[in-house]
Amino acid sequence: MRIEGMTAVVTGAGSGLGLATAKRLAAQGAKLAVLDLSPQAAEAAAREVGGLGLAADVSDVTALEAAFARIEDRLGPPRIVVSCAGIGTAARILPRDGSLTVDSFARTLQVNLTGTYAVMNLAARAMAAADPVEGDEDGARGVIVNTASVAFEDGQIGQAAYAASKGGVASMTLPAARELARFGIRVMAIAPGLFETAMSAGLPEDIRAEILKSVPYPSRMGQPDEYARLVQAIVENPMLNGTVIRLDAATRMPIK
Numbered sequence: 001m002r003i004e005g006m007t008a009v010v011t012g013a014g015s016g017l018g019l020a021t022a023k024r025l026a027a028q029g030a031k032l033a034v035l036d037l038s039p040q041a042a043e044a045a046a047r048e049v050g051g052l053g054l055a056a057d058v059s060d061v062t063a064l065e066a067a068f069a070r071i072e073d074r075l076g077p078p079r080i081v082v083s084c085a086g087i088g089t090a091a092r093i094l095p096r097d098g099s100l101t102v103d104s105f106a107r108t109l110q111v112n113l114t115g116t117y118a119v120m121n122l123a124a125r126a127m128a129a130a131d132p133v134e135g136d137e138d139g140a141r142g143v144i145v146n147t148a149s150v151a152f153e154d155g156q157i158g159q160a161a162y163a164a165s166k167g168g169v170a171s172m173t174l175p176a177a178r179e180l181a182r183f184g185i186r187v188m189a190i191a192p193g194l195f196e197t198a199m200s201a202g203l204p205e206d207i208r209a210e211i212l213k214s215v216p217y218p219s220r221m222g223q224p225d226e227y228a229r230l231v232q233a234i235v236e237n238p239m240l241n242g243t244v245i246r247l248d249a250a251t252r253m254p255i256k
Contacts, residue, residue, distance in 0.1 A: 001133060001140045001235055004029030007075040009068075011058055011119055012085030014041025016197035017147065020224030021082050021231050022049045028232065030080060033071040037085070058085045058115030068122045077130035079142045080235055081123035086112045086147065086165075088199045090158040105161040112165035116146050120176060120187070128183040141184040143235050146173065148191040150248050157256040166191070170244045177242030186241040188234050193248025195222040216250040 008025045012018035014036030022045060026032050032051030036042040039055035046053025052074055056067045071078060089108045091101040127142035148170040155163025170189055177187040194200060194211060200221065203211070212219060230247055234240045 001079070001136055001143055001238065003080065003232065003235055005031070006079040006133070007031045007033065007071065007077060008080035008082070009033045009035065009071060009078045009119075009123065010082045010084060011035045011056075011115075012037075012083070012147075013045045014038050016084070016199070017192065017195065017224050017227045018082070018084030019045055019048075020228040021084060022051065024225065024228035024232055025080065025082075025235075026050060031075045033067075033075055033078070035067055035085070058083070058119055059110045061118050064118055064122055068126060072126060077126050077142075078123055079127065079130075079133060080145075081119065081127075081142070082145045082147075082231055083116045083119045084147050085115060085119075089161055091161060092158050093160055101161075105164075108161035109165045109168070112162070113168040116169050117172065120144050120146065124176075124180055124183070124185055127185050128180070132184055138238050139184045140186070140238065142186075144176075144180075144185065144187045145231050145234055146187070146189045148173075148189045148244055150191050150193045150246055150251065150253060152191060152244075153246075154253040156253050173244055174242045181241075186234075186238070188240055188242070189244040190227065190230055190234075191244050191246045191248070192227055193222060193246070193251045193253075195224060195227060197224065211254065214251050214254050215248075218249055220249075222247065222249065 008030040010022045013022045013034035026049035034045040042053035054067045056063045091104045132139040149166040151163040152167040152170045173189040
């Protein structure tokens, strides 16, 4: 599906992977709506890409519905929707203080998994109601790209909640693609490895250096635009559907 002239929605677009994706899609001629939990970050991103900035918590369905309604009113039906919003809560199942970590587990799933599902739900509803993209030989109505993580396959100690949430994102890719196929909607997921984002910025240097030892080639952190380039490739290649792509330089995360 072409990008130029299409309405694109990116969540978590205030920084990192989301911002890089918004910038790349805007450079290809898309009309951008950028969502972020922070109103200031959303507005800053919108100024940078010349788009519409909206503050929304992806775990708040009411706020999301209002955001999608405004997007359709201002920019038309979304054709490209990329979910980058997420949190990286770390908590052991049996922490040293003996506390229960059920609340943090539930919050991680609420944001990373339920939030991604809610965005996909609203995106699919809008896309299915729209006419096929004019001139598209396959009758495409839209593309949804969700963000998983390599943690869904090789999560580390302390990542039970994060791995579970990203595993859910990965697992719903194929059934979602199968269900939405009759509407001409594709669904893909990207599972990034170690990328330079706000989430990774807090890693101590010794831990970062140790983790990078497990990255075969190129032996470095990924750059957000490398994620964005894959999003572009997914949108433009109609045969990419219903699968999870690891974007990880062949890394396999160590135990901790």
